[in-house]
Amino acid sequence: MRRRRKGMEILHDQAAMNRPEEDALVWRLEGKSSEFTLFDLSEVLRATHNFSKENLLGKGGFGPVYKFCTYFQGQLPDGTEIAVKRLASHSGQGFTEFKNEVELIAKLQHSNLVKLMGCCIKGEEKLLVYEYLPNKSLDFFIFDVSRTTLVDWEKRRVIIEGIAQGLLYLHKHSRLRIIHRDLKASNILLDQDMNPKISDFGLAKIFSSNDTQGSTKKVVGTYGYMAPEYASEGIYSIKSDVFSFGVLLLEILSGKRNSGFHQHEDFLNLLGYSWHLWEGGRCLELLEASIVEEIHAAEASRYINIALMCVQERADDRPTMSTVVAMLNSENVSLPGPKHPAYFNLRVSKEDESGSVPYSNNADTICSNNDLTITEEPDGR
Incomplete structure (x- = not known):
């Protein structure tokens, strides 16, 4: 089940349990009304059929340390289509960039910016969940x-x-x-x-x-x-x-x-x-x-x-x-x-x-x- 909270408190709690001390920084958003969805890993796995090859959209770079991230198409139980950005799992620097992306895009509202629906942090898994855009890039x-x-x-x-x-x-x-x-x-x-x-x-x-x-x-x-x-x-x-x-x-x-x-x-x-x-x-x-x-x-x-x-x-x-x-x-x-x-x-x-x-x-x-x-x-x- 997805959980919603204002601000970034829940991410701070989960990061503190699963990441080194430097990753457990307090995440903040502008505006007290900012909301996003924290997805359970099991829900993302179901949506993407366990990150199956059939759901793979493509691969890309993510900053100076993450050599690759992968993109998967998925569908939530209510029929909403999503695109999941799955980051490589072997760098603390990459976590900083992951945090940077969440902090920024979650509070930006413009028709020409991609919409971040939520994210998932579970152990080594760091996932960003976006609206699905069918025409690629x-x-x-x-x-x-x-x-x-x-x-x-x-x-x-x-x-x-x-x-x-x-x-x-x-x-x-x-x-x-x-x-x-x-x-x-x-x-x-x-x-x-x-x-x-x-x-x-x-x-x-x-x-x-x-x-x-x-x-x-x-x-x-x-x-x-x-x-x-x-x-x-x-x-x-x-x-x-x-x-x-x-x-x-x-x-x-x-x-x-x-x-x-x-x-x-x-x-x-x-x-x-x-x-x-x-x-x-x-x-x-x-x-x-x-x-x-x-x-x-x-x-x-x-x-x-x-x-x-x-x-x-x-x-x-x-x-x-x-x-x-x-x-x-x-x-x-x-x-x-x-x-x-x-x-x-x-x-x-x-x-x-x-x-x-x-x-x-x-x-x-x-x-x-x-x-x-x-x-x-x-x-x-």
Whole structure:
């Protein structure tokens, strides 16, 4: 039987019994009315048929220590469909990230953020229970030639604007300023109507309304989406999320990944290729073939302009998400032209694509003073 309590008291009690002392911290939520469900392990096992292969949705990364987490589809006795995120069980650091995700997402309410229904902690099992989203993740569609035609321009436009609204909520309209730090195509889940929902808050950071940036010596993230100041100096801010959004926007428009991009040997990555086309007045060539006839040239140019503004090398040159949302919805407003993007002249070898690599805009000088961990993109789910 599921049990409901306000706040995080029950999780604190159970963590104290089952985890080392450092894991038995008092968990808190903003707002006394916050509620979530603590699921019994037996209930989750029944819902997922004991985590059967038939219920497996996919695998993914979870922070710097959890090399993998697995996702399972399930159904509760009342017919409610759920998605269960099952974390690996061999790290105290992972518990901290698990706690971080629960603390954050349980108190966030927005149509473009995935809904956390509850969680389960039992011995070594740490499970997050989400609403089930039947259309998997964005990367499942836009990077697969057999599925990309299922996402026409109108759907892509709705997805882009929804992601922007979700980020704006995190940065400005939630009670605290929240930086996601791992925005990418595989972390954008799609509901039955193909509306986007931002997921995976294990690496997110909370700021007070007066803070604008933070820093860390433990840099974690996904290759191709990390802002240069974060990758090289460990500095993160709302502008590092804006950079990730810009990369994602270019990927949605082009149907190509920034990481592992191979168009021609002269173009080092998707950002460099996009900039080359923009400078040459040929930006429409960036568009994925299936949407070329569906989008007006002026609209396509505006979206590419916005994307390139988001991936500027200097954080101060990037717009805020408030400005991004305004630009996306202002068809008749003239936009400033972008400067060259970050990483536009950085060549990345095949070996670097799947490993840890510090970044620099100087292709001959790649260095970092931080412990950098890069996660590979999980399968679509």
